[in-house]
Amino acid sequence: DAGVTQSPTHLIKTRGQQVTLRCSPKSGHDTVSWYQQALGQGPQFIFQYYEEEERQRGNFPDRFSGHQFPNYSSELNVNALLLGDSALYLCASSIAGGRAYEQYFGPGTRLTVT
Amino acid sequence: GNSVTQMEGPVTLSEEAFLTINCTYTATGYPSLFWYVQYPGEGLQLLLKATKADDKGSNKGFEATYRKETTSFHLEKGSVQVSDSAVYFCALEDTGFQKLVFGTGTRLLVSP
Numbered sequence: 001d002a003g004v005t006q007s008p009t010h011l012i013k014t015r016g017q018q019v020t021l022r023c024s025p026k027s028g029h030d031t032v033s034w035y036q037q038a039l040g041q042g043p044q045f046i047f048q049y050y051e052e053e054e055r056q057r058g059n060f061p062d063r064f065s066g067h068q069f070p071n072y073s074s075e076l077n078v079n080a081l082l083l084g085d086s087a088l089y090l091c092a093s094s095i096a097g098g099r100a101y102e103q104y105f106g107p108g109t110r111l112t113v114t
Numbered sequence: 115g116n117s118v119t120q121m122e123g124p125v126t127l128s129e130e131a132f133l134t135i136n137c138t139y140t141a142t143g144y145p146s147l148f149w150y151v152q153y154p155g156e157g158l159q160l161l162l163k164a165t166k167a168d169d170k171g172s173n174k175g176f177e178a179t180y181r182k183e184t185t186s187f188h189l190e191k192g193s194v195q196v197s198d199s200a201v202y203f204c205a206l207e208d209t210g211f212q213k214l215v216f217g218t219g220t221r222l223l224v225s226p
Contacts, residue, residue, distance in 0.1 A: 004157065033212065042118075042203050042216030043158070056210050090158065100207040100214050101148050105157035 002027075004093050004106035012112045013081050021076040021109045025093030031055075032074040033103065034066060035090040043090055049074050050096050078111075086113045116141040120204045120217035127224050133191040135220045137178075137204035140185065146207040147171075147180055147187040152219070153200045161189075161202070199224045 005024045013019050025032055031050045035043035045058035049068035068074045072093075078085055088110050092103040121136040139147065149161040149171070162171035164180035164187065171178050176191045187204060204217040 031212065035214075040218065042205075042218045043214070045208075045213050045215070048212065056213060058213075092158075094212055098212065099146070100212040101146065101160050101163050103212060103214070105159070107155060107157045 004091055004104050006089075006091050006106040006109050008109060009107070010110045010112070012114060014114055015081055015083060017081050018077065018079045019081060019111060021078075021089050021091075021111070023074045023076070023091030023093070023106060025072050025074070025091075026104045029093035029095055029104070030072050031094045031096045031098075032068060032072065033092045033094070034074070034076050035092065036060070037088040037090055037108070038084075039087070046076070081113045083113050086111060116145065116206055116208050116215050118204050118206055118215055118217035120220055122218070123201075123221040125220060125222050127194055127222070129196055129224055129226050130193045131224075133189070133194045133198075133222065135189040135202055135204075135222070137187045137189065137217060138185050139187065139204075139206050141206055142209075144182060145209075147178075148205045148207070148214070149176065149178055149187070149189050150203040150205055150216070151200045152203065158203065194222070194224045196224045196226055198222060 033048040034046040037043040047057040052068045063079045088108040091106045094103040146165040150158045151161045162173040164171040167182040
C-alpha cells in the first residue's frame with residue numbers, strides 16, 4: 001500500500017501565476033482534506049472533498065479551489081499566487097464518517113512563490 | 115474558535131534526558147486531543163491521542179494526559195533518543211468533518 005502520495009514534491013512559481021497540486025489517497029479512502037503549512041507554523045485546514053464535492057472549508061480565499069475525481073484523487077488549485085502562498089501543502093485522506101485522527105497524511109508539496 | 119498553543123522551540127536535549135513539551139488549548143466543550151510528529155521529508159504521523167478528559171495517551175515511550183482543569187495536554191518522555199529529533203504538533207479535533215486544528219509546532223533536537 002503506497003499510502004497517500006502527492007505530486008510534485010517541490011515547485012517554484014512566480015507571483016500572479018496559477019498552480020495545481022495533486023493528491024492520491026490511501027487505498028480504500030474516499031475523503032481528501034488539504035492543509036497549508038507555512039514555514040514555522042502548524043498546518044491550517046483549507047478544505048475537504050467527499051463524493052466530488054467540497055464538504056467543508058477553512059478560512060482561505062476563493063483563490064484556493066479544489067476538485068475530487070471519481071477515483072477519489074484530488075487537486076488543489078491556487079490562482080493569482082502571492083508570496084504568502086509559499087508553504088508546504090499537505091494532503092490527508094480518510095474514510096467518510098471516521099475520526100480526525102484516522103486521517104493519513106502525505107509528505108506534502110513544497111511551493112515557493114518568487 | 116478553537117485553538118492550540120504550544121511552547122516555542124527549538125528544544126535541545128542530550129540523549130536520555132527528560133522531555134516536556136507544553137500544550138494548552140481553547141475550545142468549546144471537550145474535544146479529542148492529539149500529538150503528531152513530523153520527520154524531515156515525511157508526512158505527519160499520529161503519535162498519540164486522548165479522546166476524553168483524564169485520558170492518558172501513550173506510544174513509543176511518549177505520554178500525554180488530557181487535563182480539562184488546566185486545558186492542557188503536555189507531551190512527556192522519560193528518556194529521549196537521537197531518533198526522536200523531529201517537529202511535534204499538538205492538535206485538537208474541531209467541530210465538523212474530521213477537521214484538525216494544530217499548534218505551531220515544536221522542534222526537538224536530541225544530541226548524542
